[in-house]
Amino acid sequence: MRIATRGSALARWQSVAVAGRLGSLDAALDCELLVVETTGDRRTDLPITEIGGQGVFVKEVQAAVLDGRAELAVHSAKDLPSLPTPGLVVAAYPERADPRDALVGTDLRGLGTGATVATGSVRRRAQLAAARPDLRLVELRGNIATRLQRVPPGGAIVVAVAGVARLGLADRVSEILDPGVMLPQVGQGALAVECRSDDRGTAELLAAIDDQVVRAEVDAERAFLACLGGGCDLPAGALARATAADLEIEALVAFPGAAPRRAKRRGPVADGEALGRALAAELLGGQR
Numbered sequence: 001m002r003i004a005t006r007g008s009a010l011a012r013w014q015s016v017a018v019a020g021r022l023g024s025l026d027a028a029l030d031c032e033l034l035v036v037e038t039t040g041d042r043r044t045d046l047p048i049t050e051i052g053g054q055g056v057f058v059k060e061v062q063a064a065v066l067d068g069r070a071e072l073a074v075h076s077a078k079d080l081p082s083l084p085t086p087g088l089v090v091a092a093y094p095e096r097a098d099p100r101d102a103l104v105g106t107d108l109r110g111l112g113t114g115a116t117v118a119t120g121s122v123r124r125r126a127q128l129a130a131a132r133p134d135l136r137l138v139e140l141r142g143n144i145a146t147r148l149q150r151v152p153p154g155g156a157i158v159v160a161v162a163g164v165a166r167l168g169l170a171d172r173v174s175e176i177l178d179p180g181v182m183l184p185q186v187g188q189g190a191l192a193v194e195c196r197s198d199d200r201g202t203a204e205l206l207a208a209i210d211d212q213v214v215r216a217e218v219d220a221e222r223a224f225l226a227c228l229g230g231g232c233d234l235p236a237g238a239l240a241r242a243t244a245a246d247l248e249i250e251a252l253v254a255f256p257g258a259a260p261r262r263a264k265r266r267g268p269v270a271d272g273e274a275l276g277r278a279l280a281a282e283l284l285g286g287q288r
Contacts, residue, residue, distance in 0.1 A: 001202075004061045004070035007035040008143045013166050014191055015074040021094060021209045034070045036061045062088060065194060071202050072195045077187030077218055078160075082226040085194075091206035092193040093214040097162035099189035099239060101182045104148060104164075105156030107175035111135060116155035118147075124158045126235035126254035127182045148172060158182075162189040183237035183252045183262070186221040190214055216242040216269050220249050223276035228253060228284065235260065238279070240272065247272045251279040261285075 001022065005015040012033065019031035038060045057079040064070045066087050077093065084090075101124065106115065108131065117128055118140035125137045136155075140147055144163050151157050156174065164170055193209070195202040217240040224238045235254035240247055247269045254260040263282045265275040 001029055001031045001072065002034050002070040003031055004034045004036055004064035004073040006038055006057060006061060010144055010163050010167060011074070011076075014076065017166075018074045018092075018094065018191065018193055018209070022205065025205070025208050034064055036064050062194065065196060071199065072193055072206065075192045075194065076163075077190035077192040078185040080187065080192050080222075082186070082222055082228075087197055088194045089197045089203065090192050091195050091203045092210040093218055094191050094193070094209050095211050096191075096214045096217070097165060097189040098176075099184045100161050100179060101158055101177045101184055101188075102161045102164070102173040103156040103175045103177065104159055104172050105151040105174055106154065107156075108132065108177070108181070110174075111156060112154060116152035117158065118150060118152055118155070119158040121158065121185070122235045123185060123237050123252075123254075124182065126260050127237070127252070128158070130254075130259050131181050144169070160184070160188055179239050179250065183239055183250060186225045186236075186238050187218050190218050192218070213242050213244075216240070216247055216272050217249075220247060220272035220276040221251075223273035224249065224251050224280050225276075227277040227280035238276070240276070242269050242272065245269065247275065249275050249279060251276070251283060253280075253283045 003015050003019060005011045015033055022031060023029055038057050058075050061073045062085055065073045113134045114136055116136045116138055118138045119125060120139055120141045128135055128137060140157055144167060147157050161176055164172060193206055220240040221238040228236055238249060238251040240249040246266060248266040250264040252260050252262045261283050263279050265279055267275050
């Protein structure tokens with residue numbers, strides 16, 4: 001079973017974890033990684049919005065599955081385009097790690113007036129600017145190891161809790177940001193495993209590691225983003241929490257010159273995607 005993946009330490013960790021899950025189902029299954037370089041990995045000198053925005057970390061990996069070089073691909077769910085990719089299906093969302101964001105360096109209250117916070121995410125910048133308008137927000141790109149080396153003196157960088165935890169670096173976190181301050185990116189903390197839509201054998205195998213609660217949450221969040229029409233270049237975030245009975249989703253969008261707008265909905269799990277779309281319509285309210 002060939003698994004297409006990005007080459008970063010985190011991407012490899014995620015793919016090895018999925019391989020381990022599959023191996024536990026079938027001891028005879030032999031998995032190997034096919035490392036693929038993406039546009040986002042090559043162009044670390046430019047902001048994501050200038051090199052294509054959504055999809056810059058997955059398109060080449062997806063191509064490896066579509067052209068038969070690999071049977072499946074493992075992604076950070078937050079990197080997936082909000083609309084399905086023709087010829088592919090997300091066959092599994094394994095269990096989800098902590099979806100929240102965190103500061104490395106100095107915590108939010110400890111940041112002095114005018115302190116520097118580095119992040120390449122427009123979503124994070126919009127929410128930080130709303131919480132602390134005095135901060136100096138600067139661009140930051142690179143893998144987790146690179147970013148951890150660039151913590152500004154007296155300042156901080158913003159990271160996903162899941163990423164640093166998976167790499168055994170959770171001790172670097174100064175503060176985990178409450179979703180009331182920082183709503184995460186759609187799908188953050190979750191893994192998305194894709195295979196070809198016509199590959200029934202691989203899809204059936206992956207179904208065994210699919211977490212239905214995580215799928216309900218991520219599907220609701222992705223429905224919000226798809227209806228919003230946004231991606232990495234739009235300051236938007238969402239977080240859904242599902243149980244066996246119901247689902248609550250909170251979402252945010254920021255438009256130029258305005259404070260981020262938030263809204264929340266709750267309903268049956270089966271209505272999760274409809275709840276996400278309704279939130280998008282509510283937050284767009286008059287903006288289009």
